[in-house]
Amino acid sequence: GAVVSQHPSWVICKSGTSVKIECRSLDFQATTMFWYRQFPKQSLMLMATSNEGSKATYEQGVEKDKFLINHASLTLSTLTVTSAHPEDSSFYICSATRQGRGQETQYFGPGTRLLVL
Amino acid sequence: AQTVTQSQPEMSVQEAETVTLSCTYDTSESDYYLFWYKQPPSRQMILVIRQEAYKQQNATENRFSVNFQKAAKSFSLKISDSQLGDAAMYFCAYRSAYQDKLIFGTGTRLQVFP
Numbered sequence: 001g002a003v004v005s006q007h008p009s010w011v012i013c014k015s016g017t018s019v020k021i022e023c024r025s026l027d028f029q030a031t032t033m034f035w036y037r038q039f040p041k042q043s044l045m046l047m048a049t050s051n052e053g054s055k056a057t058y059e060q061g062v063e064k065d066k067f068l069i070n071h072a073s074l075t076l077s078t079l080t081v082t083s084a085h086p087e088d089s090s091f092y093i094c095s096a097t098r099q100g101r102g103q104e105t106q107y108f109g110p111g112t113r114l115l116v117l
Numbered sequence: 118a119q120t121v122t123q124s125q126p127e128m129s130v131q132e133a134e135t136v137t138l139s140c141t142y143d144t145s146e147s148d149y150y151l152f153w154y155k156q157p158p159s160r161q162m163i164l165v166i167r168q169e170a171y172k173q174q175n176a177t178e179n180r181f182s183v184n185f186q187k188a189a190k191s192f193s194l195k196i197s198d199s200q201l202g203d204a205a206m207y208f209c210a211y212r213s214a215y216q217d218k219l220i221f222g223t224g225t226r227l228q229v230f231p
Contacts, residue, residue, distance in 0.1 A: 032217050038160075043208060043221045091160060097217065104150045104212055106219055108162035 003027050004096050006109035013084055014117055021079045021112045023094030030096035031103060033077040035069060038091045038111075050077050074099075084116040119144045121211050123222035130199045131230050137184075138194045138225050140209030148214035151185065151192045156224075157205040165207070168192065170214075196227075204229045 003026040013019050023033055032051050036044040048069050050056040056069035066088075068080040077096075081088050091113055095106040120143045130136035142151070153165040168176045168185050175183050180200075184193045196203055209222040 034217070034219075043223050044162075044219075046218060049217055093160075093162065095162070095219075104214070105152070105164060105167060107164070108154075110159070110161045 001027060002096075002098055002105075002107040004094065004107050004109040006094055006112050008112060009110060010113040010115075012115045012117065015085050016083055019081045019084055019114060021081075021092055021094075021114075023077045023079070023096070023109050025075045025096045025098070025107075028096075028098040029074040030077075031074075031099045032097050033071060034095045034106060035067070035077075035079050036093045036095070038093060040091075044093060047079075081114065084114070086116045089114055089116045119146070119149075119211055119213065119220050121209055121220050121222040123207075123209055123225050125225045126223070127226045127228070129228040129230060130196070130203075132199055132201060134199055135195060135197045136199055136227065138196075138207050138209075138227065140192045140194070140222055142190050142192065142209075142211050142220075144190070144211065144213070146213055146215070150212045150214070151183075152210040152212070152219070153181070153183070153192075153194045154208045154210060155203075155205045156208065157202075162208075166194065199229050201229050201231065203227060 005024045007022045035047045047062045048056045048058045050071040071077040093111045095108045122141045149170045151168045155163045166178045180197045206224045208224045210219045
């Protein structure tokens with residue numbers, strides 16, 4: 001299989017604080033990891049693409065200093081929402097592609113619900 | 118730029134019946150991949166089926182099959198013998214052979230009635 005986990009599954013925080021979300025590939029090495037944001041009843045919006053050991057590539061309109069991405073190893077990527085505000089409340093999903101055959105397929109984590117009060 | 122269009126915001130089907138979800142895409146590339154993902158109420162994105170553009174044969178996964186029409190740029194998903202557990206949002210997605218990104222459609226909400 002290709003299992004991707006995310007932690008935490010949900011988080012509530014106060015405005016102005018930072019929140020870190022972890023994305024792990026449990027049974028494979030991920031060449032690339034992706035971070036998405038999804039608003040209710042909408043499709044997924046790609047925020048950034050990260051490769052192990054290199055800087056993330058952010059999509060147009062996504063603030064790099066607001067959404068910090070670190071891809072420390074082939075199995076772990078983190079998204080830190082800095083100085084969170086209520087408008088950052090959303091559902092954040094990560095995905096990963098595996099090395100080798102079938103590397104074009106993205107496997108998704110279960111998502112993290114963020115609520116900023 | 119590539120785009121993916123799902124023209125059916127909602128569909129419904131009776132249990133045990135067959136339903137087809139539509140997806141069209143626009144690209145000038147010849148080498149790419151197409152996917153259908155399912156997102157149930159839990160919001161976990163689950164890969165349903167994938168198709169390589171260079172393959173003429175339509176992909177099949179148990180009760181799920183696709184009708185891939187490359188010239189028409191159409192990629193519909195057929196669900197046979199529908200089950201209550203098939204109720205979910207279904208997203209069609211495109212991936213170029215030359216880029217990592219997935220381009221998603223807006224989704225189709227499928228309801229399954231007993």
